[in-house]
Amino acid sequence: MSLRHTGVLLRSQPLAHPWLLPRRSVHSPASFRQVSLLPDRKRRGVVFPFSALEGHLDRRVDWEDFQLFHPSEEDLRRAEELFTPSARHDILYTSSAVRMDHVPVTQQPEVCFIGRSNVGKSSLIRALFSLAPDVEVRVSKTPGHTKKMNFFQVGGAFTLVDMPGYGHKAPRDFVDMVEPYLQARKNLVRTFLLVDGFVGPQKADLIAVEMCEEFGLPYVMVVTKIDKVRPGVLLPHLLQLQSLIKTQTKYCFAQPFLVSSIHFSGVHLLRSFIAHVTGNLQLSS
Template sequence: MLRIKALPLLQTHISCYPLVAQRVHQLASIKHVCVLAERRRQGLLYPFSSLEEHLSSQVSQEEFKIFHPSLEELCQAETLFTPSSQHSIDYSTSAVRIDHVPLLKQPEVCFMGRSNVGKSSLIRALFSLAPEVDVRVSKTPGHTKKLNFFTVGKAFTLVDMPGYGHNAPRDFVEMVEPYLQERHNLVRTFLLVDGGAGLQKADLVAVEMCEEFNLPYVLVVTKIDRTRQGALLALALQLRDFIKNQTSMCFPQPLLVSSVQFSGIYLLRCFIAHVTGNLQLNAKQL
């Protein structure tokens, strides 16, 4: 479970290179990514680019570039995840029932997935530009037992959901289903899939839930740093076909991320900024 303390003043600029404290991970900001060699830089900003050379000529690369913002747009999104005197990032509250959730008007996104899929680690990476973040990522699967709400200024709210499957809370269904059904400001659900394990039965149940409730959602493949490129490409192609043939509410492009190497974190930040209405893209729209 995550806890975010009050954040100190930081000066930020729309040009995208915020001033960050030394505690921040060295790759948390695009500023540090841009000085890397091109191949390494592209792999961090657009993870699927590392797999393109292994892609069959019969498969269109554009299917994996439906959401492909520019570097400038990635930078603009980064400012949203950087605290300042006018823009605080805070832990708001936790809830175990729908009547306990906070009444917030700003757009909301939620993250859900199997226990030990790396959900809390991913959220920690997304908020890594906030130097005073106190993140608790347990080594024990299923540590998150409540709905945890984090407000990002007046821009949006991020919700960390309890993990399902192994070590899930006993009242998981009673806790999660009403939230997904009744939360009117929920604009996108991010369903996490372990890159090494692929889609599991419990994930299919979560997919069915999103489809039944007509919720727009995205499949996010985690732990890609632990997965061989061949296996990762095979999974990406499998998910593409699964989304195309067996879903109607899922975004057609699976997103690839590594909370350790920060691959795809910048792209995911930009996706969140866009779907919450805080960033208009110049090119392709969702």
């Protein structure tokens, strides 16, 4: 389907050239080295955000699918090296495109991020690249700020593509820009479909899921803004999404990822997953 036409068990509980901005300093939670110094429970909550929700789940709920991808601390450290620039490993914005004949030609693996306008996509990409302070990704309070496909090169390892948001603030030529890319980009190894944890999957998100299924794209769901929502609101949305993945998808990775771009919760895990699916990280366990 084209984007052109765009029961929960809980325990009772109390409830553009945007890359020329001033240089940022690296925030300490962005580094796994700093997170590893935290007390065990807090460290686990940052690296594996779902662990903080387990106590709120009814025991009859199967939570195994939320922990399928479980890298070791050594894996997390090795993945972090991939997102850290060095003299031999540049991380940089390379180009923007509005048509397939404008996209850069590259053979290295590629991942793209797509989601509804104002889902927090640019904020998440900025958090992923927070260890590379020269790479600036503009984060706007105005939905639909991203109007082009923006390409970021991570050394010779992979390319990350920031796609325009879909929904009522999408660019007029969104479909002509995005669908040909998703269908024709042969080195695209994974699409990351972002869903707002505060409001849960919306109609436009379900259309995006149908599109990924129709195109046969390997993709993964990422739940954003988990710092802005209480467990009693987040968990129903999360379990609704998990039911959707189990019953209505064929190409979606079974585990949804939870992230907070503000507190860096889940960011280290997502870096490891990206490193893994692009062939740059063989898990030690």
